[in-house]
Amino acid sequence: MSDRIFGAVGLLIAIVYAWATLQIEESFLSDAVGPKTFPLGIAVILGLASIAIALKPDSEPEWPSLGRLAEILAAVVVMVLYAEFLPVVGFLIATAFATTYLTWRLDTPPLQAVLIGTLTSGGIYVVFKLILGLSLASGPFGF
Amino acid sequence: MEILDSLAYGFGTLLGWQPILIIIAGVVVGIIVGAMPGLSPSTGVALLVPFSYTMSPALAVILLVSIYISSNYGGSITAVLINTPGTPAAAATAIDGFPLTLKGQAGKGLGMSLIASTIGGVFGTIILIAFAVPLARLAIGFHPADYFALAIFGLTTVGSLGGGNVAKAMVAVLVGLLINTVGLDPISGVSRFTFGADALYDGFSLIPALIGLFALSVVFTAFEKGKLSKRQVSAAGGKFPTWAES
Structure with missing residues (x-):
């Protein structure tokens, strides 16, 4: 089906x-x-x-459980929100939040997830903006 | 034999410690640039042009060529390790390389890609040196109909990569083409499927689409499986391929 x-x-x-x-x-x-x-x-x-x-359909695929589907849907919502808020709050904040959420939902303890999210966002910001001088969306605080 | 004289002069400029150091630096930077999804080989070269201002022309060209060539290889590193091609060219590497990483043989995948890139690069350079002039003549003789045939050949190859169901692979290829028709028609300049939105006039560019389709699909698969830890690689080792394997 x-x-x-x-x-x-x-x-x-x-x-x-x-x-x-x-x-x-x-x-x-x-x-x-x-x-x-x-x-x-x-x-x-x-x-x-x-x-x-x-x-000529293939044999029925294995659908994930309802809970998993909700998780996938939530991840899609977070990615859409990320795209919407990127120009508003800037790259650093938006990326930190999105990464934290995704890592947390993929089974990382909350505190570690916050740490990973902040470090990932900060790391990309340092490499792309500060070292390579490329432009990333900046928020109300100038970063 | 003008070509031999030119070649001898070209290799002569490579002698000495300066060119060698610049090649090593260029290769290291190039691999890092290539491995970053979002930075393509040409972007990497463009970014590092300012560094070449203070060099002599020969050294500057050596630097830029090393960056360009090695960043084309660098794209396969993320393709093999996290299924996200760092450069558009590495998209096919992800298909073969990432399963090796899941089996705990990342080293083999990376090694194979390095060997293939090196052989391909050297072979390509030899071909370029030997056949640049006749190839240029052939390229001039390439007409729109030939380009069309080549494109169809490429697309059918992509369709066959889907494995199993040909109809599904075709749908995937066609949806890609469909996305690509958004924006200004390159021939007549008429806007297609933009629905009056200014942002759509340029169409969808390749790198954001690649990151969205490859990287996010890995994220969604992880969510489907439940926990990332379950997908974790059994052993992050794997040996470099042996002589016989390569």
């Missing part, structure tokens, strides 16, 4: 993608091939491959 759902989702993506492709406005400069041909090709083959998966 999992593979059939996967195939159906793939087919849906292919159809929406093809529809979005047809909405592209061509410029007057377009050549014979144009900007739509390649995406349409992708959509067609993606659709065919998805149908093949839906019609």
